Amino acid sequence: MAYTTIDDPSEYFQVLAYTGNGANNRALVNTGNSDMQPDWLWIKRRNSAEDAAMYDSSRGIDGSGNSLRLRPARDDAEITDDTSLDSFNSDGFTIDSGDQVNGNSSTYVAWQWKVNGGTVATNTAGTNIDTTEQVNALAGISILKYVGTGTDNDSLGHSLGAAPDAVIIKNRDETNGWQTFHKNNTTDPKTDVLNLNSNNPTTDNDTVWSDVAPSSSVITLGTNDGVSKGSVNYVGYVFKGIKGFSKFGGYTGNGNVKGTYVHTGFQPALIIVKKVDETQNWPMFDTALRPRNVSAAVDGNDFMYADLANAEDQTPQFEIYSNGFRPTMTSDLTNGDTHPYVYFAWAKHPFVTSKGTPITAGR
Numbered sequence: 001m002a003y004t005t006i007d008d009p010s011e012y013f014q015v016l017a018y019t020g021n022g023a024n025n026r027a028l029v030n031t032g033n034s035d036m037q038p039d040w041l042w043i044k045r046r047n048s049a050e051d052a053a054m055y056d057s058s059r060g061i062d063g064s065g066n067s068l069r070l071r072p073a074r075d076d077a078e079i080t081d082d083t084s085l086d087s088f089n090s091d092g093f094t095i096d097s098g099d100q101v102n103g104n105s106s107t108y109v110a111w112q113w114k115v116n117g118g119t120v121a122t123n124t125a126g127t128n129i130d131t132t133e134q135v136n137a138l139a140g141i142s143i144l145k146y147v148g149t150g151t152d153n154d155s156l157g158h159s160l161g162a163a164p165d166a167v168i169i170k171n172r173d174e175t176n177g178w179q180t181f182h183k184n185n186t187t188d189p190k191t192d193v194l195n196l197n198s199n200n201p202t203t204d205n206d207t208v209w210s211d212v213a214p215s216s217s218v219i220t221l222g223t224n225d226g227v228s229k230g231s232v233n234y235v236g237y238v239f240k241g242i243k244g245f246s247k248f249g250g251y252t253g254n255g256n257v258k259g260t261y262v263h264t265g266f267q268p269a270l271i272i273v274k275k276v277d278e279t280q281n282w283p284m285f286d287t288a289l290r291p292r293n294v295s296a297a298v299d300g301n302d303f304m305y306a307d308l309a310n311a312e313d314q315t316p317q318f319e320i321y322s323n324g325f326r327p328t329m330t331s332d333l334t335n336g337d338t339h340p341y342v343y344f345a346w347a348k349h350p351f352v353t354s355k356g357t358p359i360t361a362g363r
Contacts, residue, residue, distance in 0.1 A: 004244025015288035022104030035091035038112035122157030150230035155218035165248035184250030244350035255337025259327030266347035282306035
């Protein structure tokens with residue numbers, strides 16, 4: 001059996017680091033092995049504090065050419081913006097002069113995912129909420145755009161073909177947090193919720209997922225305004241781990257400089273971590289900045305926070321390997337002794353290709 005069905009992760013996920021020039025209509029081109037048109041785009045200024053900007057092709061660009069921008073570190077509503085994203089391109093994206101994406105001489109990182117499975121209506125039998133979906137089951141990601149009903153136990157369809165490992169939903173019209181499900185959140189994750197925009201620990205809340213686990217076809221929603229208020233617009237990002245490409249798991253910290261080894265089956269390109277039982281931020285590590293591993297002569301990782309506007313931090317936290325990662329600090333951020341953590345990870349390279357050969361080359 002093949003180890004992975006995705007030999008080149010850059011077909012579906014890429015990280016681009018760039019320096020802003022303050023110009024309008026600036027086209028940025030990806031640098032991975034494959035040309036990739038992003039459908040989900042998350043941009044963060046690195047050298048100074050600035051809210052990250054999140055876009056997707058399901059919400060798109062409005063009829064006046066304005067981008068529809070969300071801020072993952074905030075609970076505020078969607079922003080209509082004419083100074084940030086202009087377009088999603090065949091191998092990158094075009095931006096304007098806004099400081100959130102292109103401030104002159106500022107440094108940025110853009111995390112990008114290709115979904116591009118086409119838009120499909122998922123208001124099928126057994127589904128109560130009319131949904132417009134882009135889905136790429138091969139890469140294990142779906143973008144859902146829907147209007148809430150405010151009815152308990154309504155089902156939101158997805159087309160991943162397997163129960164999701166993680167779900168992030170945002171109320172686009174109102175102030176409300178980024179409601180986050182993760183299969184390793186607690187021993188009974190369907191009863192609990194994290195907020196991507198908050199450092200709060202997980203909370204028990206039966207009004208979000210209605211205490212029903214996601215299935216291979218639907219996500220069950222409660223009456224919480226964060227997921228399904230009547231006549232309110234929402235966007236959801238839904239993930240299923242794909243062997244050799246993505247993994248959504250958990251680990252327990254040991255408080256040691258040689259932390260718990262976490263096996264992913266690929267060299268991670270991006271890792272997002274959250275301590276779930278106590279107050280702690282959401283650090284984001286990627287290998288487009290300064291990866292730290294056992295063979296690299298560099299001093300630390302540059303990393304961001306999903307829930308903060310802060311500039312990048314340069315405190316070393318992880319060693320990155322060809323098949324996983326390991327915390328290297330005693331910090332509660334990533335390695336508090338006996339504390340549980342969840343992670344989201346996407347690949348730079350699979351550990352073994354579909355032909356059984358070692359790591360694919362990158363450029």
